[in-house]
Amino acid sequence: MDPDEDLLARSAREPTAFEPLVARHTTALHGYLVRRAPDAADDLLSEVWLQAYAHRATFDAARGSARGWLFGVARNVLSRHRQSAARAA
Template identity: 40%
Template sequence: MRIVTRSRGGPRAAARDPKLFEEFYRRHVEAVSRFVARRVEDPHTAADLTAEVFLAVIDSGHTYRPRLGDERAWLFGVARNVTSAERRRVARQHALKDRIAGRRLLEPDDITRLEERLAAERPGRRLLAAMVELPEGERAVLELVAVDQLSVAEAAKALGISQVAARVRLHRARGKLRALVGPPEEVPPRRVQLARSEA
């Protein structure tokens, strides 16, 4: 069972005191780095977003209320906002590039390799496509619980909703995801675990 963090260097204090901020950073940087790495592939982007999360602590540390829950869950809420903003930025950038970019010619060997890769990743695409179909609130709870391994209570705190609302959203998300991706045997074991993982 995880111990709820109640140190003197929590987000509120860290936002005001450089020494306490350093302690707070050292205490949480690994967890935040893992959180970000699950959502981006480029190491430079991961480093930038991790830094942005901690810069956001300086601006929003005053909003943290210890009585409402673990500082780690609160920090994951901040990290989720930062990574969501990055996803929106990248989506806009890709949309712009798609409008102006042409296609380079591919050699036959390139096409074969890409076809093999695409075939191998088909189940993963089905799962990701299914998750995109979920309402944002349900998808957010599912990600935090199944992917980031937060408890339902921590996910609720990170999203600023009640535990009851989080449990309802999680239940709905799991049901919809199972319906969208088909029977479990059609999905690789790791991805089945994502759909089935318990709080």
């Protein structure tokens, strides 16, 4: 089993290398989002994966783990969601 950091780095040139990351981390990321935004968690999870894939080349293993990076992406997606909801209220 390849380490997450290797898969994330490799996915920049081999997009299918991203797939195992989705399989490994979906449950944990979904749980994180459900606890914070239960009604929007499914949509937010989709956005997390879209953002993570789009910005995968920005991952820097020297700054931390791939899991931590993914949770950072989730935190940012959740923050944008909350800001948008606050503006709409």
